[in-house]
Amino acid sequence: MKPYAEMTKEELLTELMALRKEYLHFQEMELHLDMSRGKPCREQLDISMGMMDALYSTADLSSEDGTDVRNYGVLTGIPEAKRLIGAMMENNPKNIIIYGNSSLNVMYDTVARAFTHGIMGNVPWGKLKKVKFLCPVPGYDRHFAITEYFGIEMINVPMSPTGPDMDMVEELVASDENIKGIWCVPKYSNPQGYSYSDETVRRFARLKPAASDFRIFWDNAYGIHHLYDDRQDVLIEILEECRRAGNPDLVYKFSSTSKITFPGSGIAALATSLNNLEDINNQLKIQTIGHDKVNQLRHVRFFKNIEGMREHMKRHAAVIRPKFEMLEDTFKEELGDLGIGEWTEPMGGYFMSFETLPGCAKAVVDKVKKGGVVMTGAGATYPYKKDPNDSNIRIAPTYPPLEDLRTAAKLFTLCVKIVSAEKYLEG
């Protein structure tokens, strides 16, 4: 079929009639599918059930340094957990704090601490007239929700397959001391699945921020979440690169096992310089006596080491790869020549990003919803939920069973076609 842009009005009308008829069929199916969030599916969760037997009532619950993990104490994590998560994050265990179950919570608390007490002796952000964050877009809605909640002004920075527009980042960060941070998902980004190029990481490490309390919020959520064994993105490790560049304190790096073991019952971590760690620990020791060490030990006993974790992630990949590939095949088949949509084909992570014609995303998501499938709301990938082009849609393939996802993909591409045809006819 030829591109919609090249069709005559009559051809488009004929096409639209056929599409609408097809849409009616979907409505008659009374679907109730939810693909709004990046949740693992049941089969993925089953992979980690061995976690439940990793500790048992006759096991010795001592950490390798003799600490009884059942009792109080150990603010920053048991040594073997730091070593395992260090290997996962590619950081020295001494640069790591092991937290509770949620890296989002760690990010929130990091912003909150900067707000109430400032970073390394700087004025608390709450005392400043204006605080701004750079937000590569499209990006992760929960990041933007944190900065919005704190009244931080968010500035969009366009993403490309190699990362954020670094010319823009460098210029803004160097010229405006109100800019205190940037949200990054450097590897298999949410929602595109892009990974930052070597040049991008190097330029990040060499930023010259006007604000001495500017920090890169480096959310390494998908560090080992590859879809393929033979094709994987590899990034320069940011903490080391910052050190090499003479900017050792520039970055907070976050990660967790939420999408490795159990969402909500994993362990989260932060890696950063020793200066930043000291600053953080001065607050952390007021906030808590320590995080869940039993769960830390459970993770270590289950995985044993990073090799165990990597093998484990291959099993995840085997479950979700077919879902990504089916979507890509369906999109190609249904939309390939029509010139009405573009999508990313990531090698890892949890999402794909879809670009409709300008002004069509909201209408597509609405139409898909009326067909019985809930997707992430259009606009959610932008600060303040405002997509200036109304064109980006986040696709979360992992949760629904493959067959449901196939149905949803057909419905989705159908809706893209209908909305696009209507758009051309209006235009």
Place this chain on the structure above:
Amino acid sequence: MKPYAEMTKEELLTELMALRKEYLHFQEMELHLDMSRGKPCREQLDISMGMMDALYSTADLSSEDGTDVRNYGVLTGIPEAKRLIGAMMENNPKNIIIYGNSSLNVMYDTVARAFTHGIMGNVPWGKLKKVKFLCPVPGYDRHFAITEYFGIEMINVPMSPTGPDMDMVEELVASDENIKGIWCVPKYSNPQGYSYSDETVRRFARLKPAASDFRIFWDNAYGIHHLYDDRQDVLIEILEECRRAGNPDLVYKFSSTSKITFPGSGIAALATSLNNLEDINNQLKIQTIGHDKVNQLRHVRFFKNIEGMREHMKRHAAVIRPKFEMLEDTFKEELGDLGIGEWTEPMGGYFMSFETLPGCAKAVVDKVKKGGVVMTGAGATYPYKKDPNDSNIRIAPTYPPLEDLRTAAKLFTLCVKIVSAEKYLEG
């Protein structure tokens, strides 16, 4: 032996010579005992080892409403956990949020939220020139550390066996709108083991604070932590009493299973009015996707219900009651007639409180430490670590084995005698 105050100088000197000789014996023993914190002992932790088998790899990890507890979601806790913790806290499950592993963390976050975003539409505390908290003394050092960290001015309020001086509390709270909160450990208080009388609780519920965002921080840490089966303190439930008094939003009530199952691996909770819950949830949903539901389910499967929890607590009591009783016996035997110290004899909780002669607490703790036993630092039970009388010492009997504790008790009473005798001789 007669009271030191009635001894002649010669008698005191003779006594002191004998005491110092005895102290040398202790120093020769080269003790290394730590009774500084209120930690459960190993035998107590062993009681909960069944927790490790409560979930297993072939178990169904669904909550009673069908939620897969392994996955994301459920911000405020699974229903059966709310019911169990509700029964433990004597609150309706609908008034409860189940959090992560640490009620201290919940308290910190509660203050932090008030600081950055205010309580129910009020001005954020961080925007005010002055914020004050009332602190019943002696009290819990980690409470005071939170308010100190946020630059909140702390005002001492004397404690009695029936609770804080309520005349003072009522007057201060009604007259000063900068007073935004009060720290309370209402049952088996830290460090005295006092429980608030019915009158005290009723007066708390009927406070008329000048500040509409004044809240009682009701840390119900020891709600079911009785030492005796036949003698237990029973309190009026504060949330219900506030409702009856027409002050439904006046209180945040905190609790956890830290000293029921495993410190650091329990579940914490907050109980409060629906208005407060709504206010809190507006922030909580930004901070996290949810807490550890697997651990919530683990607790429910292990205890089954509140009766299971109460039986469990009897086993704790059987381990620690002899420690409290031995201390009381030793204190009575060694210090009974001397008029140089007073101590509390609680029926529950984790601590005893000891009052030396004025100006002696620091010297006693120092001398005990040089004898090889670390106690909670003198002053720690007061805001800013400043005990105006230098007379209060917190005693934490639970952690050391009974025989070690016996040695420590002998050393402690010896040091009280030495320091007191020296005090009288100086005077």
